[in-house]
Amino acid sequence: MRDLERRQFGRTGLSVTALGFGAMDLGGPPAANEISDVEASRVLNIVLDSGINFIDTAVCYGTSEARIGRTISHRRREFILATKCGCVPGMPMGTPHVHTAANIRAGVEHSLRTMAQPADPQSQLSSSRWAWLNSKLLSTAGHTAR
Numbered sequence: 001m002r003d004l005e006r007r008q009f010g011r012t013g014l015s016v017t018a019l020g021f022g023a024m025d026l027g028g029p030p031a032a033n034e035i036s037d038v039e040a041s042r043v044l045n046i047v048l049d050s051g052i053n054f055i056d057t058a059v060c061y062g063t064s065e066a067r068i069g070r071t072i073s074h075r076r077r078e079f080i081l082a083t084k085c086g087c088v089p090g091m092p093m094g095t096p097h098v099h100t101a102a103n104i105r106a107g108v109e110h111s112l113r114t115m116a117q118p119a120d121p122q123s124q125l126s127s128s129r130w131a132w133l134n135s136k137l138l139s140t141a142g143h144t145a146r
Ligand SMILES: [Zn+2]
Pocket: 058, 059, 060, 061, 084, 086, 087, 088, 093, 097
């Protein structure tokens, strides 16, 4: 299953598999069923082993982002990671989204911090893709990337 159909991701120049993985179910209740860290790790590694290279998550998906960071950050070069803007960090799913520049920036910074806590500290935030994502999203939000 390594030869999955791929598509260009908008105008980013990124090539993603047509089949992606929505990681909302890794976040646990109330939006999803209870799942252990071991089960989440197994699912995420199977996703990557199957050749899928696009994973979608969100700040409001409970433990989803943290589990991605802890379990597959050592495989960071194998996937494109998308998260969403407008979620309010610290608030549960269902909380109205706020699409101000300040909240989008807070969400991006929250996501970067949350997903940069790998089990293997050697892979922490060393990827140029993290920097690219950070600068791209912050410039989209009208901020100058640091
Ligand atoms: Zn949200």
